[in-house]
């Protein structure tokens with residue numbers, strides 16, 4: 001069973017399931033007004049690896065991730081571009097999914113949009129007012145955070161500490177600086193929905209609590225997001241559910257942030273590179289391997305050196321698979337089973353993917369030496385397991401490439417020349433293939449080419 005660090009208890013505890021065999025996972029999704037950056041990619045890959053691993057161990061995953069399609073930033077961009085806010089949101093959402101597809105990230109099983117849940121959000125806010133946990137002022141509705149039991153449970157800050165650090169923005173009329181907005185009364189020219197408190201729109205924290213509970217139900221298993229969402233977003237989601245007497249997520253997971261040359265990457269600092277820019281320079285598998293090689297709670301340094309190091313590791317695996325690709329039929333092997341067990345044990349220990357990946361690379365070294373020693377069956381069984389386990393992390397291995405018939409003909413002629421021990425002809429054919437841009441390798445199964 002997967003043991004996972006829980007942000008609320010600060011302990012590694014089993015991820016228990018409310019419904020046996022099905023993991024209910026909610027991950028905060030994007031506000032769609034700009035390109036996905038490398039930091040988004042780390043979070044997406046972390047939860048994609050988690051989901052694929054859970055599925056690999058035979059569990060089903062209900063993976064809900066929202067789309068924030070109404071927000072100040074979307075409204076501001078729409079105003080600057082003089083078009084409807086939904087046109088902005090829809091365009092950037094389409095681009096978001098196109099990037100995710102390129103990254104090989106599985107689509108969530110449900111992707112609720114904030115604008116489709118406004119009625120439910122109004123219902124929650126009305127209920128919170130009834131329960132005396134929320135109040136309306138002339139600029140909006142606020143939650144009385146100080147009344148919520150264990151407010152700040154996830155960020156581990158006392159209400160007094162929060163209050164000392166809180167600021168009231170100009171135009172906010174709240175009872176206590178730590179109170180947060182549930183409903184914003186519209187300013188002129190903003191998109192609005194009618195509500196008992198006036199025309200306006202819901203706050204971001206209200207969106208996620210409503211949509212996670214609507215689609216996963218009370219006491220769902222796991223809520224995830226980046227460490228930058230712990231406060232205020234996740235503490236405020238939890239506060240609303242708690243104030244409303246509802247059981248919320250039972251386990252909280254947060255991934256570490258991305259640094260570039262040691263600095264936190266964020267849109268507001270304007271130092272991000274987009275995922276699309278990154279993918280122009282690297283195989284999406286390299287970024288995935290880089291993410292898997294770091295522990296998900298640690299900061300991750302993304303730069304040309306770390307990406308290239310991941311790329312060269314992948315090249316070693318691709319080369320092994322080309323070498324052993326189709327020689328002998330798969331035979332069961334104790335060594336391969338042992339590898340799988342060590343991989344699963346590492347992943348179940350708070351998703352220790354660095355150790356799991358190290359096991360895979362140790363097996364690659366071992367399979368190469370088995371092959372050198374001529375034990376092709378054992379090498380192949382281990383290589384098959386390497387491919388299977390990389391698949392559980394979402395990394396596809398590139399073995400022999402599909403080649404056109406002219407290239408296949410050159411390869412076949414070279415194999416015949418080698419059988420005849422006509423090395424002059426074999427060298428000429430190698431040169432011809434290389435001139436066409438192919439890398440030529442000699443393997444026990446004959447000539448292999450790849451780009």
Ligand SMILES: [Zn+2]
Pocket residue numbers: 027028029208233
């Ligand atoms: Zn959220």
